[in-house]
Amino acid sequence: MAAETHNTEIQVPHGGEGAKGAFPPFDATTFPSQLLWLAITFGLFYYIMAKMVLPRIGGILEDRSDRIAGDLAEAERLKHETDAAIAAYEQALAEARNKAHGIAQTSRDKLSAEVTAKRTAVEADLAGKLSAAEERISTIKTAALAQVGEIATETTSALVEALLGKAPTKADTAKAVKASMN
Template identity: 40%
Template structure:
């Protein structure tokens, strides 16, 4: 029916003719055979199958595919929302943990400071005690030394008077006198005082 066959009868005539024929044929086909689109005898068939197709498609889509797709998209949206919430929660927790960590750090620092100052105070106390003890010892030793010096000094004075007595007696004896021990002692004592 639409088989409008154009024949390029003479191949040697070349394209000009072939193109001419082609254009003729294209025009011709539409005119003589008519467009298959306007062949009304096919309309009932096309319309029937179109309606069947549309109804089938509608039920497939409306009953199965679209609710499923809506569900998938809603699920995804829900998942994204809950994931974001979860992320926010975790972020908050992390911030809290960081805060707690910072607090712990501050606490630990102040604790350390306390311990250090306590230790320092203790050491100072020990040091003070040790210093005091050392001072006391030094004082005691100094006192003892002073006492010994006094003793030595006293001993030296006693020795001086002895030596003086003996010397005086010897001098008196050398002079030919007879030394009276008592008077010599008294004289030495008198001299020693003066």
């Protein structure tokens, strides 16, 4: 079957035939109906905005405001907790320093007492050894001084014998040494 095509033409009036009146929105005869539809449309849009759109936007803004306020309150709470933790840390650190200083001072005092006690014991020991040494020196000195006369007598006798060629008697030498010592 053959397809038929229809040629339909639309006739558009040319010239002055279609321009009988003014542009419809500017036509003064249609102003009342235009104002009516403007009022109805404005009222409808106002109602939609007031009852549906603005409450949603207000709710969204209020939710945002509440969320921001909650976040700020949480941040403030966390800041206070952080400040409290820092203060507690600094307090604990100060207490630890004080305790360490106390322990160090106690250790210093204890060591100083031990050193003083040891030094006192060593000094007492040295004093004892010194007095014993002085006693020995005194004994040796006394013994040496006791022998000085005898040594002097022997030395004098040896000198006289060497000079004169003849040894003097022990009694004469002892008498001469005794006289020179006084």
